[in-house]
Amino acid sequence: MNRLKWLIVIALFQFSTAAAMAEPVATDIVVRAKARDAKFIGSSIGGALVRIRDADSGALLAEGLTEGSTGNTDKIMRQPHSRYGSIAEGAAAFKATLEIDEPVFLTVEVVAPAIKRQARVLSQTQTWLVPGKPIDGDGLIVEVPGMVVDLLSPQTHQAVPAADSPFEIKANVVMMCGCALTPDGLWDGSKMEVAAIVRKDGELYKTVPLKIQDTSTFSAPLEAKSPGVYQLLVYAYDPRTGNTGVDQTSFIVQ
Structure with a gap:
């Protein structure tokens, strides 16, 4: 019996040593x-x-x-x-x-x-x-998941004369791999919901839908004749997949 115990101890020692030296x-x-x-x-x-x-x-x-x-x-x-x-x-x-x-x-x-x-x-x-x-x-x-949204216009902290209203909101939207959105294409921009949520001095001002104009480019006019600080959030949303992307900026109407 003692011999069997020793054999077991030796086998366990050899096994642990081999594992340690792996x-x-x-x-x-x-x-x-x-x-x-x-x-x-x-x-x-x-x-x-x-x-x-x-x-x-x-x-x-x-x-x-x-x-x-x-x-x-x-x-x-x-x-x-x-x-x-x-x-x-x-x-x-x-x-x-x-x-x-x-x-x-x-x-x-x-x-x-x-x-x-x-x-x-x-x-x-x-x-x-x-x-x-x-x-x-x-x-x-x-x-x-997601989409890449780049706001092109208005530019960050841009001062816009009230007399120039309406002016253009413009955004570039692509898939996360950079794949372009086109009207009626594989990634159909006409079926994406793209819109700008506009706030003036911290209060909701209006929501402006953007339409695809060219490859990956969405735009719409914005009426903003009242002076103040405006915050602009543009989102892109595909209702078929739930894919969503956002970009934000601020600008000033003088």
């Missing part, structure tokens, strides 16, 4: 950011910032931008998707190689579009990564 294994993980109802977020709009953390400690294990194209429009937007079928086909991605000697539970954060601060959205998910078992191919696809 060599880290280089294991790849590919992360892609996909705009809701659109394509992948890549170099053309500054990429998506990806942060990979140890979920338990919060330690940052890898960080970088997705790089590459928005992907194949037909595969992503027009063709039916099959199980295990790829839709990425070389689209923008961030690839990290982690040296791990045991399975690690990861939190993957995606901030996109990285260079458009007023439109940035944080999306995240979690996954296990096992040594020698890569997450590659299309990789881990994280969806990023």
Whole structure:
């Protein structure tokens, strides 16, 4: 009986020693950011910032931008998707190689579009990564909701003479991947709700619907003959998906 106990102790010691001496294994993980109802977020709009953390400690294990194209429009937007079928086909991605000697539970954060601060959205998910078992191919696809709205006119803190009223509200609206809105196009701007909520001296003044005039450009005239400080919030909303984007500014009517 004593001999059996010793054999068990020795086996446990050998097992724990082998585990302690396990060599880290280089294991790849590919992360892609996909705009809701659109394509992948890549170099053309500054990429998506990806942060990979140890979920338990919060330690940052890898960080970088997705790089590459928005992907194949037909595969992503027009063709039916099959199980295990790829839709990425070389689209923008961030690839990290982690040296791990045991399975690690990861939190993957995606901030996109990285260079458009007023439109940035944080999306995240979690996954296990096992040594020698890569997450590659299309990789881990994280969806990023929203739209990018850029107010073009009026300019921030612009002083507008009351005599010039009405003047133009103009905004540029694109999908989070930078894909353009066009009348009756794949991303049909005529079916998007775009409007300006106008406040004067802190009080609601009016809401002005904007119409698409050209590729990704929406505009409408604004009557503002009363002097004061005006705040302008332009939103874009797609009732079919719930996608929403906003930009804001202020201007002065003299």
